[in-house]
Amino acid sequence: MSVKHALLALLEQQPMYGYQLRVEFEQRTGTTWPLNVGQVYTTLTRLERDGLAAARGEDAEGHVIYEITAAGRDEVASWFTTPVSRDQPPRDELAIKLALAVTVPGVDVGTVIQQQRSATMAALQDYTRLKRQAGRDVPTEPSDLAWSLVLDSLVFGAEAEIRWLDHCEARLRRAAIERPAAGTPTAAPASERSTR
Amino acid sequence: MSAREAVLRLTDVSRVHGSGANEVHALRSISFAAYPGELVAVMGPSGSGKSTLLTLAGGLDRPTSGMVTVEGTDLDRLSLDGRARMRRTSIGYVFQGFNLIPALTATENVALPRELDGVPARQAREDARRALAEVGIGELADRFPDDMSGGQQQRVAIARAVVGERRLILADEPTGALDTETGEEILRLLRARCDAGAAGVLVTHEARHAAWADRVVFLRDGVVIDETGADPVELLTEPAAR
Ligand SMILES: Nc1ncnc2c1ncn2[C@@H]1O[C@H](COP(=O)(O)OP(=O)(O)OP(=O)(O)O)[C@@H](O)[C@H]1O
Numbered sequence: 001m002s003v004k005h006a007l008l009a010l011l012e013q014q015p016m017y018g019y020q021l022r023v024e025f026e027q028r029t030g031t032t033w034p035l036n037v038g039q040v041y042t043t044l045t046r047l048e049r050d051g052l053a054a055a056r057g058e059d060a061e062g063h064v065i066y067e068i069t070a071a072g073r074d075e076v077a078s079w080f081t082t083p084v085s086r087d088q089p090p091r092d093e094l095a096i097k098l099a100l101a102v103t104v105p106g107v108d109v110g111t112v113i114q115q116q117r118s119a120t121m122a123a124l125q126d127y128t129r130l131k132r133q134a135g136r137d138v139p140t141e142p143s144d145l146a147w148s149l150v151l152d153s154l155v156f157g158a159e160a161e162i163r164w165l166d167h168c169e170a171r172l173r174r175a176a177i178e179r180p181a182a183g184t185p186t187a188a189p190a191s192e193r194s195t196r
Numbered sequence: 197m198s199a200r201e202a203v204l205r206l207t208d209v210s211r212v213h214g215s216g217a218n219e220v221h222a223l224r225s226i227s228f229a230a231y232p233g234e235l236v237a238v239m240g241p242s243g244s245g246k247s248t249l250l251t252l253a254g255g256l257d258r259p260t261s262g263m264v265t266v267e268g269t270d271l272d273r274l275s276l277d278g279r280a281r282m283r284r285t286s287i288g289y290v291f292q293g294f295n296l297i298p299a300l301t302a303t304e305n306v307a308l309p310r311e312l313d314g315v316p317a318r319q320a321r322e323d324a325r326r327a328l329a330e331v332g333i334g335e336l337a338d339r340f341p342d343d344m345s346g347g348q349q350q351r352v353a354i355a356r357a358v359v360g361e362r363r364l365i366l367a368d369e370p371t372g373a374l375d376t377e378t379g380e381e382i383l384r385l386l387r388a389r390c391d392a393g394a395a396g397v398l399v400t401h402e403a404r405h406a407a408w409a410d411r412v413v414f415l416r417d418g419v420v421i422d423e424t425g426a427d428p429v430e431l432l433t434e435p436a437a438r
């Protein structure tokens with residue numbers, strides 16, 4: 001994630017000090033991607049070094065206030081108008097885990113899939129509970145709206161993961177039927193886990 | 197005796213279709229319960245037995261072995277009439293196809309089961325209109341099913357299932373023909389009925405809809421293989437029941 005661009009975009013709204021930036025960031029994104037204050041200050045130092053932001057003195061309590069520069073504004077504008085690159089997808093631990101589970105002998109891929117599906121479903125239930133609490137009305141406050149969009153993104157992400165797991169399971173079953181040799185990974189249920 | 201009685205309980209239920217080489221084990225000795233105030237989602241691939249589970253729960257089909265009880269009544273012990281009555285008064289059912297009666301308007305479709313059950317026509321229709329408004333198609337109350345879109349018909353079917361004081365709501369892919377926004381409205385409605393004390397069972401292949409449930413049960417080949425968010429009451433009562 002580009003902390004640099006996120007902070008610059010916040011500074012475009014108004015000059016702020018480090019802690020304030022963190023609060024504003026979390027108001028929009030929940031605590032989904034927590035920022036520590038140290039990270040905020042190192043980023044501010046780098047922004048200053050690169051001429052994208054500048055310290056403009058202290059407020060009454062001694063907080064150093066940062067403001068965006070003209071170069072910073074250009075940088076934000078180009079960030080917003082450039083699509084997030086997909087040529088280097090972020091490393092996906094689950095995809096890697098399944099890719100290995102399918103090839104490493106003796107791994108019960110069906111169980112790996114089902115355990116993940118349950119865990120992702122539980123997370124999706126949590127997100128949905130948050131959405132339910134928020135009610136059916138579309139939030140009008142910009143930062144609430146921002147957070148609800150982030151929540152939607154988490155919902156879509158979890159949903160996509162579950163669909164992908166369903167798809168993997170279906171394909172593994174087909175493969176197992178078409179090639180019923182020994183050592184074929186089965187998508188058979190972890191029946192011992194269901195005996196409640 | 198548990199503090200809360202399950203509204204729906206399937207005990208060791210199997211359903212076998214056909215015989216010999218054509219034998220299909222749609223459900224294999226499954227146990228399942230839904231408590232008042234609870235919405236349970238059932239997920240699984242096509243053919244895993246979801247609709248079979250629901251039709252047995254709704255008394256539309258009978259198990260090959262095992263027992264189905266609704267509010268403590270063994271459905272198999274009821275006469276045909278008794279079962280039909282149970283279906284009209286206690287159980288709301290949303291079919292995978294909508295099963296609306298083409299010759300009746302939306303309001304009449306929703307009001308019919310209750311009128312059959314002796315609720316005065318005026319009141320049944322008034323309640324029907326309110327239920328249609330709740331699912332967002334109040335203005336279509338006098339339309340016939342053939343003059344509505346798939347999603348609108350689906351909402352009539354949902355209104356029919358939730359109208360009145362149904363204790364058990366069984367919904368088979370109720371959001372199938374709906375866009376995400378409308379689908380969400382329907383879940384809010386189901387959820388509200390459950391929060392008000394009904395038990396709901398929702399069959400869906402959409403994870404985002406299943407996530408509205410308190411528990412998600414996963415079916416594979418007629419077997420419950422896993423579930424999330426198991427109800428503590430269930431965990432406490434089940435072992436003792438075995
Ligand atoms: N009347 C019937 N005669 C024979 N087999 C049947 C009958 N009804 C259902 N089956 C079989 O029982 C199994 C379970 O069917 P069911 O309709 O419960 O699946 P489902 O999980 O609802 O699937 P879908 O997601 O496609 O609706 C399937 O293999 C199906 O072919």
Ligand SMILES: [Mg+2]
Pocket residue numbers: 246247248292368
């Ligand atoms: Mg079905």
